Amino acid sequence: MDVIWEGIGQALRLILSGDPDLLQIVFLSLVVSGSATVLSIIVGIPYGTLLALNRFAGRSFMLGLVNTGMGMPPVVVGLVLSIFLWRSGPLGFLNMLYTPVAMVVAQFLIATPIVTGVSMAAIAQLDPKLRLQMLGLGASRLQLLWVLFQEARLPLLTAVMAGFGGVISEVGSVIMVGGNIKGQTRVLTTAIVTETSRGSFGLAMALGVILLALAFGANLLLTLLQQKGRPVR
Amino acid sequence: MTALLEMRDLLVILNGKPALDIKSLMVEKGETLAVIGPNGAGKSTLLKVLALLQKPSQGQLLLDGKPVRFSGNLLSQRRRLALVMQQPLLRGTTTFENVATGLRFRRVLGSEVRRRVEDWLGRLGISLLAARHAHTLSGGEAQRTSLARALVLQPDLLLLDEPFADLDPPTREDLMSEIRSILHETGTTAVFVTHDRDEALRLGDRLAVMMDGRVLQEGRPQEVLARPASQEVAAFVGTETVLPGVVRNEQQGLLDVEVAPEKHVAAVGRSTVGSQVLVCLRPEEVTLLEPHQEGHSSARNHFLGTVQEVSDLGLFLRVTLDCGFPIVAYATRISVSEMAIALGQPLVASFKATAVHLIPQ
Numbered sequence: 001m002d003v004i005w006e007g008i009g010q011a012l013r014l015i016l017s018g019d020p021d022l023l024q025i026v027f028l029s030l031v032v033s034g035s036a037t038v039l040s041i042i043v044g045i046p047y048g049t050l051l052a053l054n055r056f057a058g059r060s061f062m063l064g065l066v067n068t069g070m071g072m073p074p075v076v077v078g079l080v081l082s083i084f085l086w087r088s089g090p091l092g093f094l095n096m097l098y099t100p101v102a103m104v105v106a107q108f109l110i111a112t113p114i115v116t117g118v119s120m121a122a123i124a125q126l127d128p129k130l131r132l133q134m135l136g137l138g139a140s141r142l143q144l145l146w147v148l149f150q151e152a153r154l155p156l157l158t159a160v161m162a163g164f165g166g167v168i169s170e171v172g173s174v175i176m177v178g179g180n181i182k183g184q185t186r187v188l189t190t191a192i193v194t195e196t197s198r199g200s201f202g203l204a205m206a207l208g209v210i211l212l213a214l215a216f217g218a219n220l221l222l223t224l225l226q227q228k229g230r231p232v233r
Numbered sequence: 234m235t236a237l238l239e240m241r242d243l244l245v246i247l248n249g250k251p252a253l254d255i256k257s258l259m260v261e262k263g264e265t266l267a268v269i270g271p272n273g274a275g276k277s278t279l280l281k282v283l284a285l286l287q288k289p290s291q292g293q294l295l296l297d298g299k300p301v302r303f304s305g306n307l308l309s310q311r312r313r314l315a316l317v318m319q320q321p322l323l324r325g326t327t328t329f330e331n332v333a334t335g336l337r338f339r340r341v342l343g344s345e346v347r348r349r350v351e352d353w354l355g356r357l358g359i360s361l362l363a364a365r366h367a368h369t370l371s372g373g374e375a376q377r378t379s380l381a382r383a384l385v386l387q388p389d390l391l392l393l394d395e396p397f398a399d400l401d402p403p404t405r406e407d408l409m410s411e412i413r414s415i416l417h418e419t420g421t422t423a424v425f426v427t428h429d430r431d432e433a434l435r436l437g438d439r440l441a442v443m444m445d446g447r448v449l450q451e452g453r454p455q456e457v458l459a460r461p462a463s464q465e466v467a468a469f470v471g472t473e474t475v476l477p478g479v480v481r482n483e484q485q486g487l488l489d490v491e492v493a494p495e496k497h498v499a500a501v502g503r504s505t506v507g508s509q510v511l512v513c514l515r516p517e518e519v520t521l522l523e524p525h526q527e528g529h530s531s532a533r534n535h536f537l538g539t540v541q542e543v544s545d546l547g548l549f550l551r552v553t554l555d556c557g558f559p560i561v562a563y564a565t566r567i568s569v570s571e572m573a574i575a576l577g578q579p580l581v582a583s584f585k586a587t588a589v590h591l592i593p594q
Contacts, residue, residue, distance in 0.1 A: 129322055136284050136316025136392065137335035137382065140308055147334075151325055 007205020014206050021183075026210060029187040032100055033168040036107030037115075040163050044115030045156065049145065051116070052123035053131075066120070069113025077109050078176030085177060098179035103187070106173035111163035118162050122155030123148060154226050161222045165215060188214075236298070237262045237390060237422050238283065243292035245278055245446075252278045253289075253446045260390070265416055265423040267437025267454070269430055271469065275446035276426040280394050283424055285311050312339060314390040315383035319398050321375035323367035328359060328378050331367050335386045353385040356415065373404035380412065384421075391416075391423040397432060409435060430470055434458070442466050458515070460590050467513050467592065473551075473561035474514040477594070480504045487586060493558040499533040500589035509594040518588035519562035521552060522581040523572055533586040536560060540578045543569075550574075554582050 014022050051062060083089055085097040096102045126148060134144050149156065171189035178185035180194060188211045195204035238260040245253035253275045260266050270276050281287035282294060288303040295301070296310060315335060323331045332350045341349075354360045357377045362370065370378060376396060383391060396412075397405045413436055416423055425436050433440055434454045441451040442461075450462040461467035467475050478498065482489035488500045490512055498512055520530060527535055538556030545551075550569055554560045560582045564574060574580070 127320070127322060129318060129320065132281070132284075132286065133316060133318055133322040134334075135286055135311065136314070136318075138308075138312040138315070138338045138386070140338070143338050147324065 003201045004205060006202050008209055010202045011206035011209040014203075015210065022207075022210075024183065025186055025188055025191050025207070026214075028100065028185070029168060029189075029211075030214075032103045032174070032187060033107055033164060035104045036111050036167050037160065037164040039104070039108045040111035040115045041160055044112045044163070045119045045149075045159070047112075048116040048119030048121075048159070049123050049148070052120045053148075066113050066117050070117045072110065072113065073172065074106075074110055074170040074174075075172035075176065077106055078173035081106050081109070081173065081177050097177060098181060098185060100178070100185055102177040103174045103185060106177045107167040107170070110170060110173060111167050114166050115159050115163040118159035119152075119156055122152040122159060125155065126151055157222055157225060161218060164218060168214060168218075169211065235262050236260065237296070238424075239295040239298075240282075241293045241295065243282065243289050243294060245275075245282060245287060246290040247278065251446055253282065255279070255292075255446075255448055258441060258448055258451070260422060260424055262422055263420045264438040265425055265436055266439050266441060267425045267427065267433035268441045268443055269427055269433045269469070270443035271428060274443040276428075276443055277394065278446070279443070280316075280392050280424065280426055283390070284314060284316050284392055312386075313388060314392060315386045315388035316392045317379050317383045317394065317396045319395040321367075321370075321372075321379040323370070323375055323378060325368060326366070327363065328365050328367055328370065328374075329354070329363040331378050332381045332385055334382055339386075349385050350381075353381040356384075357381045357411070373400055373408065376400060376408065380408075384415065384419075387419075387421075389422065391421050393423060393425040395427050398427070398429070412436070430458075442469060444469070461513060461592065463592060464511055467511070467590075471515065472513045472590070473516045474512070474519075474559065476512040476514075476558055478510055478512050480506050480508050480510060482506060488591070490589075490591070496536070496557050498589060499586040500591055501586045502589075502591045504591060504593065511592040511594060513590040513592060514560065514584060514588060516551065516561045516563045518584050519560060520583045521554075521562050521564055521568065521572070521574070522583055524579055524581055527581050527583070530583045532583045534582075534584050534589070536582045537579060538582060540574055540576050540580060543574060543576065552580075554580060556582060 051059065051066070081102065082097065084091045085094065085102055086092055130151065131144060134147050139147060169189065171193060174187055175190045175193065178190065180186050180190040188207055192204050192207045195207065236259040240255045240258045243253060243255045244251060268276055268279065278287060282289055285301060285307045293300045301307070301310065324334065329350055332354060333346050336346045336349065351360070354363055357380060359374060359377050359381065362374055367375065367378065380396065397409055400408065409432065427433050437454050439451060440454040440457045442449045442457060444465055450457055450466050458470050461470055461472055464475055476492045478490040478492040480488055481491050481497065483504065483506050486501055488502055488504055490498045490500055490510060492498050492512055500512065504510060520532070522530060524537060536556035538554035538560065540552060541555040541559070542553040543550055549563045549565050552562050552564050552574060554562065562582055
């Protein structure tokens with residue numbers, strides 16, 4: 001138990017002292033996972049909307065793909081991406097392996113099915129008659145989509161948070177394609193792995209507390225926004 | 234009269250079955266066409282076609298005499314109409330913004346939006362709710378918002394899809410009479426779809442009866458009610474007594490129709506002796522008398538029978554009399570207690586020859 005209290009104490013000291021190594025790790029974690037989430041939103045929300053609103057040949061196959069992707073183990077993504085980016089691999093010429101860019105790509109592949117799946121559910125829970133009603137008031141196709149996004153804004157926010165939560169806490173793919181190089185590709189999760197294996201539980205705990213605080217902060221923000229969006233009776 | 238809308242040989246096939254099959258139907262400028270029919274009659278499909286959201290499989294829809302090209306971009310034509318549905322389907326924002334929805338789609342200037350929305354919030358009596366979140370409104374308030382949202386667009390054609398069906402009776406009465414006067418004041422052309430014949434009678438300038446995707450009859454509401462063109466229409470518009478009979482005699486437009494052995498109904502109409510007809514009689518045309526009062530009525534038809542069934546319809550009672558053939562009449566609560574109507578009691582059903590409508594078979 002002592003190690004936990006010690007860890008929390010050390011976390012506070014590190015945060016308060018503004019340790020440059022720590023700041024660098026936190027910053028890289030946020031940049032990598034943040035970029036991956038933004039990219040997954042750009043792809044996942046339109047794709048989820050398409051799947052929610054249309055019936056087309058191959059839709060069931062696409063749904064299966066998204067559902068499988070939502071539960072995809074990050075190590076598998078890391079493995080496949082590593083094979084592609086390996087020096088002799090098909091994308092080896094890009095020299096991307098062990099760079100933050102490779103980490104963004106890996107996390108993008110993990111987050112996109114999550115964002116797609118949750119946005120699909122968000123749009124599908126809207127009354128299908130709402131579409132007819134908005135078109136019957138003179139909405140163009142784009143205006144209709146805009147109304148649907150607005151109506152589903154809170155569940156869509158959940159999609160974004162689920163995507164971010166999924167990647168900020170994953171370790172399997174970033175350690176494989178990032179390599180956990182100190183000062184270059186080390187992020188919170190990989191740093192925790194390293195510190196734990198070294199037996200420096202205090203530092204590992206400190207990093208864990210920061211990671212938890214980040215996840216908690218993101219969820220708190222979401223909850224606050226949801227409260228704000230709810231009508232007052 | 235000029236037709237705003239006209240349908241010609243319009244066919245819509247959904248899931249391999251004809252959902253709509255309309256030879257010819259017109260909506261004239263300024264009128265309210267009420268379309269009634271049971272559930273699944275194709276009313277909603279009709280409305281979708283009129284809203285230019287459902288492409289017909291065959292045939293034409295003419296708007297202002299010009300055929301609508303469903304393959305092209307219909308946005309500017311769609312913006313000439315406005316739709317109100319059974320559920321209010323409001324957006325998660327204020328009442329004001331909900332009413333402004335269609336104006337925002339049309340990129341109307343902010344000051345103009347404010348002026349028009351405030352005007353219509355006032356006309357529908359919901360000005361005080363302008364800042365309220367739509368999801369806190371009652372059913373009636375929400376439907377008023379939905380109606381204001383459509384009317385604020387000053388549409389060339391207003392499409393109403395059972396807008397009163399989910400409301401409680403007092404709210405429904407109020408809103409219906411308000412909408413009726415608004416439609417008349419503004420001269421708005423409207424198509425009003427409902428399965429409720431009383432609503433259709435109150436709002437419709439003209440009535441079309443739909444079943445199985447077809448228009449079975451159209452005309453002035455009272456005319457359709459009094460003279461249904463077929464047994465199906467008769468049943469749907471509330472003609473409770475429908476009896477097969479044979480015309481036995483004809484004298485100066487007065488027909489003698491035998492509906493049961495030795496039972497003859499006098500009717501006014503055109504038919505030839507010996508032809509098969511259906512005798513239709515609306516329950517509100519039948520007066521119930523006690524046997525000794527028979528001479529008090531000037532009506533031509535009198536049939537003595539016994540009370541076979543009495544069912545409570547709330548405001549009045551529905552009485553079925555067995556006169557050798559069944560006749561259905563309505564009775565008020567007062568007359569029921571005065572005459573002490575009870576099962577097996579003898580009563581006389583009396584009705585005028587002009588109240589009888591004949592459908593040739």
